[in-house]
Amino acid sequence: MGKLTTALVFVLALNVLMFLAQASTMRLNPNTYTEFWTNDDSMIDHFDKDGTLVLDTEAALADLPEGKNEVNPDTGELFTDTFTSIKQWIAEKTGLNYLYTIIAAPYSLLVMMNLPPEICLAFGVLWYAVTFFLIVAFFLGRDV
């Protein structure tokens, strides 16, 4: 399993664990529990059907790319158009746009823990930079 896949698995496991922990604390103590996790903009929310806690099995089709990119030979920007088209193709056809969501996931977790903003920024930058490097390495076909 590559490093990028490991990062994805880690963030997914973290999301699921937080979700289950919040649900269990709510069930254990419905009156005065501490709310530390909301599904807003999380990966769980991404696959949740309108907040009904039902897995949206059609989301897989929606995540698959269907856009097309064109190189316009009339504008004189053939090289930049080609580069942009290739970048868009790799990002969309390989489903890489979905993986972009994992680079900011731990930062939102740290913010939810009410940690000082300096700590959130520091550890968020660490995760962001490393994961972004892995995504760039994935572009280049390196060991991910």
Place this chain on the structure above:
Amino acid sequence: MAFFNISSTIGVILMTGTESTTGNITLSLLMVLILLMAVALMFGIPLEYTALLVMPLLLGYMAYYGDLVAIGIVFLIYIAFLVTKRFIIQ
């Protein structure tokens, strides 16, 4: 105080530990943790597996003591590491 299942083994340990040994429910949890780690070390069980026993206890504590939520989240991050390392990759 008895927000855990006092008929279970760990519940009995917590209750009797609180009433007769430590006098504090959080200290009793610490005692249980140390006992679990000692047993795991004695029998050569990897220490990571004790986390799976501690997690439900800590969830109960998180539900009733808001101050323990931050520690609980750190623990959940550790569990996520374990899930990634042990259960999915292998």
